[in-house]
Amino acid sequence: MSRQAAIRIFALFALGYFLSYVYRGLNIGFAPFLSREMNLTASDLGLLTSFYFIGFALAQLPAGLALDRYGARRTDAALLMVAAAGTVLYGISYSMQGLIIARIMIGVGVSVCLGAGFLAIAQNFPSSRWPLLNGLMVALGGLGGVVVGTPLAVLLTQYTWREISVGMAVFTVAVAAVIWLLVPETKPRQGSHESMSKQIHGLRIILKNTVFWRVVPFPCAVGGAFYAAQSLWVKPYLIDVSGLAARQADSLVSMLGLTMVAGTVITGLVARRIERYGLGLRAFCGLGMALFVILQLLILLRVPVSPALIWGAYGFFAACCILAYALLAEVFPRKVVGRVTTAFNMIFFISIFSMQVGVGFVLDFWPATDGHYPAVAHLTGWGIMIAIQLLSAILYFWPGALNVDEQLFE
Template identity: 40%
Template structure:
């Protein structure tokens, strides 16, 4: 195996784990609600707290990645994630669960960005869309595990043991990073901390970032928020699916993510050679994601696995915005560009998961089931926000200095 592919595989395992812990509350939700008496709002806050912690780390993380490289940063933070998994395994109250969830969010906050940074360092520029898509696809495998596999595991062991197993797996990945991944001298110009912070400021003020961020935030926020928690309750309450059937569909969503991420990466690269920008391909994909939500909301009379599979495939289109933005900035800003975009995406996911929980709590509910109208209202609000962001995304950039001239 080539060195670059070995490195990609190790960083991808980190991203796999981040997706696993991100979505693990979907199958655990009913157990946690029953054992600890959590309300929909508490469950939404608990699950979304991961995104809150994750988002809060992104700006300093971008500076750390650009200064110290992905290997050291990821290995250090994954140790925090292992601590979070062990804390969750020993939790007997809502507060302790929140602490464990927070540590998991902080500890896995570098998984995607470190992977993207490693791809930029070890692969050719033309391979970025394809490799970014492959990384996201492996994350989809982690999402798949939160469906039927985790439900099967819960039939033979407890949710506490699952968190211990996760901690052990994280420890193995840390060992691989330390002993199997060499340092990469990217030879980027050194700069002061103040200059690096100014680089972050310039990224957030650039016209291209300001045009891209709102739709990335809305689209990926909805996808991550629903896929990570509220897809199961929707399938149960609106589509009237059994827990086993809902778990199967969640697994289908994860598989669709794998296919969609890899497919969009390959498609973007091919279309770019024909003169169609990655920005345009990403926008079209996120528009199709809105269509998938409308079809689900309307109860379109086709098999549910097909509807939610389409949801999973198109929901990955937003990842292309990473490739479209990083191509426009200097390489030594890559970490800060990616983490800045991740920040807005995960703020969106936090708002969706907690916001959906508040809305579901506002309607009468009992026995862990929520009102159909509450689900529908949540989805309609999310669709309206995505549509507004899409119209902003489609506007023409003013004729100003391009983002690629940003210096740090």
């Protein structure tokens, strides 16, 4: 494959993931309008926002089968059309039920954007480049986290949230079209010739594998905490706990997206190079995630550090959980990479859903004043997320090699 074709494939799948990232965080800007129109509490808003993650998670296992059977191009483009229909429904709904159905459809529709991109990387690039390219994929998609900060706030001064939703549908259809038309078909892989029953059997083996469950909980807890915050709860935390104005909070939300982008690129670039000094991918990934947990503790303790510095570091080290995708792709046979990635995604997004809903549930134990909650409410919710991360870290760092027998999938 030519270098130009490889770059085109990478860029188009990165564009799809960018789109999914924008969808993930739209409600951080829509929240005040939704709360006023629908009279939503914090737990209501958290639940509504999190239905994206439920749709995403529920689609992961069938999506993994589709990726391994039909390929990244066809699966991604087809499902993006579901997302387009969902966001149209979101923009025209006037009931909570309609918004929930729409949010689920959006989650299902973008459920393979990241997995399709990672699969395309695994199919078209040597394994030595996977950590860097996976990081770049997430980084470019992570620019969607920048968009839902200040840029979205500016757009909402010119357009309603309903108009923006319909505009997103048009953009989604365009992205689906370019992926379908401009991404070349890859050669059928070994997994694509397997019967559906054999593919499902392979998926069961993945979900029962002890190596899978040793790796997955810690990055899922870290990612769950970060994305639950970034897509909804970080702005209220900055306003209610740190005492920042809404404009300052919007700027920090955008900065989080930028530092996450920087983190995914830099950690992906450094991961392989640092192996020559004896620090493997598993250890490097774990060290970065441990630093992320420490940073959350410092934030909760309200250490006297510049908000831009500590929140910038928060976004940067959160990116280390993405390295777990490359780690799993190394450990498991290449023919099941699609199913491994989407199984991981399923757990990952269930974690985001649980933490996002959980924080809203905790906040509602305290009375709100004009939509704002006392600092202790936020600190309690975030403290619970940190405790979950610490418990999962024990399993990740438990001594022992990560070996998967390829014969299991024959």
